[in-house]
Amino acid sequence: MLSTWLTHETIRIVDSVDNWKQAVRLSAIPLLESEIISPSYIQAIYQMHEKIGPYYVLAPGIAMPHARPEEGVNKLGLSMLLVRNGVSFCSQDNDPVYLITMLAAPDNNSHLEMLTELAELFSKPTSMQAIFKADNVEQILSIVNQY
Amino acid sequence: MKIMAVCGSGLGSSFMVELNIKKVLKKINKEADVSHADLASATPDAADLFIMTKDLAASSGIPADKLIVLNNIIDINDLEAKLVTYFDNH
Numbered sequence: 001m002l003s004t005w006l007t008h009e010t011i012r013i014v015d016s017v018d019n020w021k022q023a024v025r026l027s028a029i030p031l032l033e034s035e036i037i038s039p040s041y042i043q044a045i046y047q048m049h050e051k052i053g054p055y056y057v058l059a060p061g062i063a064m065p066h067a068r069p070e071e072g073v074n075k076l077g078l079s080m081l082l083v084r085n086g087v088s089f090c091s092q093d094n095d096p097v098y099l100i101t102m103l104a105a106p107d108n109n110s111h112l113e114m115l116t117e118l119a120e121l122f123s124k125p126t127s128m129q130a131i132f133k134a135d136n137v138e139q140i141l142s143i144v145n146q147y
Numbered sequence: 148m149k150i151m152a153v154c155g156s157g158l159g160s161s162f163m164v165e166l167n168i169k170k171v172l173k174k175i176n177k178e179a180d181v182s183h184a185d186l187a188s189a190t191p192d193a194a195d196l197f198i199m200t201k202d203l204a205a206s207s208g209i210p211a212d213k214l215i216v217l218n219n220i221i222d223i224n225d226l227e228a229k230l231v232t233y234f235d236n237h
Contacts, residue, residue: 053202055155058220066159093218119163123221
């Protein structure tokens with residue numbers, strides 16, 4: 001169940017951000033606070049983005065920033081940041097991005113079930129539109145809890 | 148045959164693509180050994196067909212006839228159309 005990972009503590013909503021780096025940093029806060037990731041994980045995402053482009057922007061409006069387990073992941077975790085006004089990730093086909101879901105995987109396998117459920121959610125346009133338009137965390141949770 | 152879904156880290160997006168490839172193969176009744184990996188592991192000999200996004204395709208060094216380029220990682224219809232075209236031509 002996605003609700004194991006996505007909770008009142010790990011989902012946040014803001015109206016706007018200055019840029020993609022701020023969006024990634026804000027999406028990481030719940031994971032940093034609970035020590036699921038260390039600050040180096042965010043730097044690893046920035047560096048890879050600058051090297052190979054916005055590799056983690058999955059589809060229109062959806063980004064899933066993540067790096068390798070050895071780059072600062074302590075435990076399995078997931079967080080969500082909704083940016084109501086959207087933000088550019090320099091992704092030609094998928095900007096603006098509204099939902100930033102940070103993935104923290106401690107190894108190559110333990111996140112596969114979580115990711116399978118997340119893929120189901122991301123591939124349902126009606127659910128995603130409802131999340132993009134959510135006014136509060138409760139509304140996002142009510143959708144997430146279906147997966 | 149071997150199909151490899153590729154992303155920057157070999158963890159997140161490539162696994163989502165792997166799931167979709169398996170769904171499409173089932174639907175179009177084709178069999179393949181599907182895996183996911185990071186860009187560094189995606190050497191031309193590692194699989195018969197590589198599937199990745201436009202962002203990565205240019206720097207991958209994979210020959211065009213072994214490559215499917217996706218615009219959108221979770222658009223399963225786009226993936227199906229491109230896989231069907233690939234199987235028609237091979």
